[in-house]
Amino acid sequence: MGFVSQLSAVLQWDLMLMMVGSVLFGLIIGILPGVGGSVAIALLIPITFGLDPKASIVVLLSAYGASAMGGSLTSILINTPGDAVNAATAFDGYPLAQQGKAGMAITASMVSSVLGGLLGLMALDLMIPVSRKLILMFSYPDFFMLAVFGMTVIAVITRGNTFRGVLSALFGLLLAFVGTDPIMGNDRFTFGIEYLWDGVDLLSVIIGFFAVTEAYTLSRQYESISGEIKVKSGISWDGVKAVFQHFWLFLRSCFIGFYTGVIPGVGGIVGSFMAYGTAVQMSKSPERFGKGAIEGVIAVESANEAREGGHLLPTLAFGIPASASMAILIGGLMMHGISPGPEMLTKDINLTYFLIATAVVSKFVAMILGLLLGTRMVFVTKIRGSLMAPAIIVIALVGAYGVGGKMGDVIATAVFGFLGVLMQKYGYSRVSLIIALVLGKLVEASYHQSMTTFGVSGFFTRPIALALLLLIVGSLVWPFIRKKKVRVKP
Amino acid sequence: MIQINEKSIFSTLIFLFACSILFATIDMHSDVALVPRIVGTGLLLFSGVQMLMDLFPAVRKRLSFLESKLTAEETFGGEGVVEEEAETGKSPFERYLFFGWVAAFVALIFFIGMIWAIAIAIFVYLKWINKDSWTLALIYSLGIALFIYLVFVVGFGFYYFL
Numbered sequence: 001m002g003f004v005s006q007l008s009a010v011l012q013w014d015l016m017l018m019m020v021g022s023v024l025f026g027l028i029i030g031i032l033p034g035v036g037g038s039v040a041i042a043l044l045i046p047i048t049f050g051l052d053p054k055a056s057i058v059v060l061l062s063a064y065g066a067s068a069m070g071g072s073l074t075s076i077l078i079n080t081p082g083d084a085v086n087a088a089t090a091f092d093g094y095p096l097a098q099q100g101k102a103g104m105a106i107t108a109s110m111v112s113s114v115l116g117g118l119l120g121l122m123a124l125d126l127m128i129p130v131s132r133k134l135i136l137m138f139s140y141p142d143f144f145m146l147a148v149f150g151m152t153v154i155a156v157i158t159r160g161n162t163f164r165g166v167l168s169a170l171f172g173l174l175l176a177f178v179g180t181d182p183i184m185g186n187d188r189f190t191f192g193i194e195y196l197w198d199g200v201d202l203l204s205v206i207i208g209f210f211a212v213t214e215a216y217t218l219s220r221q222y223e224s225i226s227g228e229i230k231v232k233s234g235i236s237w238d239g240v241k242a243v244f245q246h247f248w249l250f251l252r253s254c255f256i257g258f259y260t261g262v263i264p265g266v267g268g269i270v271g272s273f274m275a276y277g278t279a280v281q282m283s284k285s286p287e288r289f290g291k292g293a294i295e296g297v298i299a300v301e302s303a304n305e306a307r308e309g310g311h312l313l314p315t316l317a318f319g320i321p322a323s324a325s326m327a328i329l330i331g332g333l334m335m336h337g338i339s340p341g342p343e344m345l346t347k348d349i350n351l352t353y354f355l356i357a358t359a360v361v362s363k364f365v366a367m368i369l370g371l372l373l374g375t376r377m378v379f380v381t382k383i384r385g386s387l388m389a390p391a392i393i394v395i396a397l398v399g400a401y402g403v404g405g406k407m408g409d410v411i412a413t414a415v416f417g418f419l420g421v422l423m424q425k426y427g428y429s430r431v432s433l434i435i436a437l438v439l440g441k442l443v444e445a446s447y448h449q450s451m452t453t454f455g456v457s458g459f460f461t462r463p464i465a466l467a468l469l470l471l472i473v474g475s476l477v478w479p480f481i482r483k484k485k486v487r488v489k490p
Numbered sequence: 491m492i493q494i495n496e497k498s499i500f501s502t503l504i505f506l507f508a509c510s511i512l513f514a515t516i517d518m519h520s521d522v523a524l525v526p527r528i529v530g531t532g533l534l535l536f537s538g539v540q541m542l543m544d545l546f547p548a549v550r551k552r553l554s555f556l557e558s559k560l561t562a563e564e565t566f567g568g569e570g571v572v573e574e575e576a577e578t579g580k581s582p583f584e585r586y587l588f589f590g591w592v593a594a595f596v597a598l599i600f601f602i603g604m605i606w607a608i609a610i611a612i613f614v615y616l617k618w619i620n621k622d623s624w625t626l627a628l629i630y631s632l633g634i635a636l637f638i639y640l641v642f643v644v645g646f647g648f649y650y651f652l
Binding site: 050161163164166167170171173174177181183184186188189191212216219220386387389390391393394397398401402405407410411414417418421422426443444447448 | 496497501507518522525526530533536539585588593595596599604608615616620622630634638646651
């Protein structure tokens, strides 16, 4: 286990202090309905500006990991998932809370989250040597095809309209080309605006798309979403026991979470619902599910957290973000001069292990804080959204301005916030656009390098590139085939 | 019949963006322009079709297979797109009021600095947009401004916030 060597580097008092603060922030963000890990990272990136890269990793990863745990608390206590990935937790978590077993459900959720996260990260650690060998076989055409594949999969599978998903990805790609061209070094598509010479600022897009858009959604909530919540804090040993009593279910769910997490865009909701579905199908008494079966909570939460290890694999090894949160994380790492990609498995391998060690330690910190303070933090759901919205806008604009003191970044954040609201409303995919924006430069650079080194034939003769090309075609055609299949079924 | 609404204006703007990018590639060196031209042509086609569907209901009807959305059961899932919802007349007004306030906030940051802008913008939002009490508006706006001052100016030394 490579990450063990970096545990001592993480367990420094200053980093641990930052971790505790970030975990608390992540838990609160996770508890807020609809506001998930993406927003947690987007709001924290500007604050990490003054920190060194390792401290930034601690802050960002700790908050991200804790946000999913926070989301499960509200799923169980008030039947309102903090994030979409926690939706399935409410199926059995809320009935358990109604039966007076909220403490047991929360403990089982926290313990399975931590152990699931730990297993996912250990699987990631074990797969690094294999990935390193695989990545050495990759050349420019393969990277080009991989980047295109990453975009098409995400464009196609984001819920809603496939056509507009692809359109959003193309839009994001074009935005990525704004700035300085990689061949001649001249400004390109800047339309005389000096601010655009460095390209469209990824951080402003991220904050605008996620924080400002969510603030707008919250601004329309004039009532608080929960009433009085009474539940004891602390550990319920029944909850701990339940996880070990259903250990095979736990392991199976972790496996599902990890492997769905590896495929760009597929993790998250898919993993948790798949794990829940499998738990129901394989149970001897499936009729208990939906009425307060602890197995439902364990399956969903362990899959949710194991997916993080899966998500990190393509993100770190290939620089292909596996989800919106990972795209934002890449943005945050790039701000500190860390570029996820092949070098993370070779030259910067210690940094990768540090990242995994941070994620592991933060899981335990999140569990302790979640059990001790989590139920008390649910008070934030009593604050009406319309009161939180202006504060989130302040943090968003402060964050955008704080990074470089540029008014252009503040204006870009507001503009992309408005754009995000319209995209959300009219069924365009913000996630596709963000991921295309992150991958745009890789697509263009690897295309030129492929043409110079291999010519056009490189895209069709190299086995990896060819396999990826087939996958691209398959992923584009799949939704239409699936639609036809669903219609044919009686 | 032509349908001009927020949705069709939005898709028209994306189409115009694709046009302007392609137009800008005319004077560029062929190597520099190649990839943006390929992507731009794709966006031009997609956004053109989307614009026609949004502007003309007859086109939308004919191309209904593109308009059809995958439901939660049919798709792999994923984060992102929220499906369209019916709006009341109040919703667009609320949207423009909110973003009008954000624009005014940005202008205030430019003219009077971040800290004062926060205090004024939050106060205006709570008192006149949210219709909260004077006490809440005053305490909340000053509290947030003080918090940002302490964290970013005193803590991080971002003196350009003043």
